[in-house]
Amino acid sequence: MTDIAKGLEGVLFTESKLTFINGTEGILTHLGIPIQEWAEKSTFEELSFALLHARLPSAAELARFDAQLRANREAPAKLLAEIASFPRGVHPMQALRTAVSYLGLFDAQAEEVSEEVRYAISLRMIAQFSTIIAAIARARDGYAVVAPRLDLTHAANFLYMLTGKEPTTEQARLFDIALVLHADHGMNASTFTAIATASTLSDLYSCVVSAIGALKGPLHGGANEAVMDMLDEVGTPDKAAEYISGKLDRKEKIMGVGHRVYKYFDPRSRVLRDYAEHVANKQGKSTYYQILETIEKTVVDRIGSKGIYPNVDFYSGTVYSDLGIKRELFTPIFALARISGWCASVIEYTRDNRLLRPDAVYSGATDQHYVELKDRQ
Ligand code: ACO
Numbered sequence: 001m002t003d004i005a006k007g008l009e010g011v012l013f014t015e016s017k018l019t020f021i022n023g024t025e026g027i028l029t030h031l032g033i034p035i036q037e038w039a040e041k042s043t044f045e046e047l048s049f050a051l052l053h054a055r056l057p058s059a060a061e062l063a064r065f066d067a068q069l070r071a072n073r074e075a076p077a078k079l080l081a082e083i084a085s086f087p088r089g090v091h092p093m094q095a096l097r098t099a100v101s102y103l104g105l106f107d108a109q110a111e112e113v114s115e116e117v118r119y120a121i122s123l124r125m126i127a128q129f130s131t132i133i134a135a136i137a138r139a140r141d142g143y144a145v146v147a148p149r150l151d152l153t154h155a156a157n158f159l160y161m162l163t164g165k166e167p168t169t170e171q172a173r174l175f176d177i178a179l180v181l182h183a184d185h186g187m188n189a190s191t192f193t194a195i196a197t198a199s200t201l202s203d204l205y206s207c208v209v210s211a212i213g214a215l216k217g218p219l220h221g222g223a224n225e226a227v228m229d230m231l232d233e234v235g236t237p238d239k240a241a242e243y244i245s246g247k248l249d250r251k252e253k254i255m256g257v258g259h260r261v262y263k264y265f266d267p268r269s270r271v272l273r274d275y276a277e278h279v280a281n282k283q284g285k286s287t288y289y290q291i292l293e294t295i296e297k298t299v300v301d302r303i304g305s306k307g308i309y310p311n312v313d314f315y316s317g318t319v320y321s322d323l324g325i326k327r328e329l330f331t332p333i334f335a336l337a338r339i340s341g342w343c344a345s346v347i348e349y350t351r352d353n354r355l356l357r358p359d360a361v362y363s364g365a366t367d368q369h370y371v372e373l374k375d376r377q
Helices: 035-041 044-053 059-071 077-084 092-105 115-140 154-163 169-182 189-198 204-215 223-234 237-249 267-283 287-306 313-322 327-350
Strands: 019-022 027-030
Touching (some): 027 035, 035 267, 044 059, 044 169, 044 327, 059 115, 077 092, 092 115, 092 204, 115 154, 189 327, 223 237, 223 287, 223 313, 223 327, 267 313, 287 313
């Protein structure tokens, strides 16, 4: 019998210096630094530099990197016009997938795969993702695109382009922390997909389009939206325990809990829970927050022993909702952060590239012969 690593669980296919996860103890580090410290002390801009270079920047390097990101915020006007003409009602992740593919058409360097060019494209894409996602959101609601402002941080500028209003310092900081928490997470499904595409020596836009497709699914990035749908289905906090128990009795999955690697609390979910709690205490506990509290308790009591605990998507939706962000934008916002991890991982992997090509155990028929159509039943 040949062992099959179903879902590629536990399969090691490369080395990486970017992200370390200890799933049993709930530890996540980038460059050896705990995620809690990144969230508390750093910014999305700095973490993006750190991932792309596999080291912390000096103050001058960070200032230069930040200036480069700001200078690249504008998206091609033709692309923005195209976004405005996308069919009404398409999911923003469909729109983002198409928009990034289209963006590549405007980049004269798109097909180049040298590390230097991949780095330059990464920088442009990190900067432009925010303009593109905000444009997609506004076009969906029938509003005109808001041009980027160069005097705002990456996080503040995104919220500004989304709403047309400058966010408060606290809102911008909270959103920045959410971006930091989502920027990279080792060999998750979308990063692996980006790497698989890169391993064929395809271009970076194709890698990112592949990754967006993988992130879109409800078992990966789409879970944050599904969590909010679940909260609406529960309705009120008093119904939460019974709702969850019923689902578990029927062997149905609870969205926002469970993880391939974490068999304990995902540390990102703890940071987000603390912020969700902070907002709840300031504004009075929202119904959503109270339902989440009960679901967390019920899940941990009932299936915590199986290693199933809240993941990053469990609380992210309420944090985004508190920022006034619509549900269908949660996964694009995940992409807004993860673009840094995708690009950094592609650059790191292709430095010592080998085509990714796993195999399957053949379990089909043998010793057959072609049967003419007319002779088939
Ligand atoms: N609710 C209830 N039971 C669960 C859940 C869940 N969310 N997740 C896993 N389990 C149970 C399974 O039923 C299974 O039980 P069994 O052994 O009795 O059959 C066992 O735990 C193992 O589950 P798998 O699905 O095989 O675990 P896998 O590692 O393949 O799945 C995944 C990980 C996809 C994240 C899963 O936990 C899940 O579907 N969670 C809900 C979706 C979600 O929140 N996704 C976001 C993940 S984080 C991210 O991508 C950002």
